[in-house]
Amino acid sequence: MTSSPQPGIDLATRTEALESLLVERGLADAKTIETFIGIYETQVGPMNGAKVVAKAWTDPEYRARLLDDGTAAVAELGFKGPQGEHVVVLVNTPTTHNVVVCTLCSCYPWPLLGLPPSWYKDGAYRSRVVKEPRSVLAEWGTELGADVDVRVHDSSSEVRYFILPERPAGTESLSEAELAALVTRDAMVGVAKVPAP
């Protein structure tokens, strides 16, 4: 079985081997590989989602469009593509806290948040957050009161869920760009709140 673990072959070598075999057969080329890497290293990441959040915090009409049709509203800012076919935005408030997971793999809204971070792909998060979400959030430093309605969303279809976090207090005078700089990936998945400046 070629798919069995391969002791002695490190993953970097295995990658290099697979790449060279594909390149020889005309199924991959260095330029396309570099392009794919570059897109996710520089163009697509949580800074995109942060722009959506900051705009929604400062523009009530945009916020309404975002909640009505997330896919169209994020496309207004140029955010679309693989793993962003249908975007649904969920609003976190002082009394409702949404959190997103994919228990079966690692589905994640790439155009808004980039590729998922280690903790999101890890078995501890995928197994626990659908059974003990308050404990998970507390372990990461967010204690939710008993009066908070906790809502966990398991991404099992091609719908991608994106959290509009609470705007922190003391940010009334900040510009949209300054607000965007405050917004974290963690808050847009719902495992934390946006920290006050």
Next chain:
Amino acid sequence: MDGVHDMGGVAEHFGALKPLDRDEPAFRQAWEGRAFAVTLLANRAATSSNLHAFRRALERVPREQYLADYYGRWLGSAEILLIDSGLLAPGAVQARAANLRGGSVDEPPDPEPDKPTMESAGGGNMRTVDAPRAFAVDDRVRVKADAPLGGHTRMPAYVRGRTGVVSALRPAQVLPDSAAHFQGEAPEHVYSVEFDSHELWGPEGEQFSLTIDMYESYVEEQA
């Protein structure tokens, strides 16, 4: 397919969470970026970028390899897809890797290409379905408990046999259970179904709601 990937609520994975690192880059090491790109290209060559076949291949990666590393898992799926479609011979990657590290082993000849195909109604996974929806918001539905095992499905074990309420209607989509096996797109209506935590896990434990998207054939009416 029940397997290591179906992690929701599975106690053996309960452990310390990895830290929230706000600055974690897209790729922590250079090879991860190349593994990401090469796997996407492998799936393009092997399946015309069938996302569901890719997930199905991830689910077939041996358990130890699946759990060891995320991009290691991707490499495993790429090799499975390339071998399934006759683009690479079993053992080809291992032989090449050995030769890259100074070995001198024979590399197996390429097999006959046997790329699976499936008609597609268009790009992506959102589709229109002419048949009326079977369920409406606020309907009580039960996730079928007797789903066939062994193939690909997006019905996790922890919701099987459980009763919830339709909380939102989602666009009709390509059915993963069919498309992953190249048996056609078979699009279905999709519903967000909300469950009480105690319905899923019993009366003990935390109080919260769990919402998951269910393809229409995954659920049945619950009076």
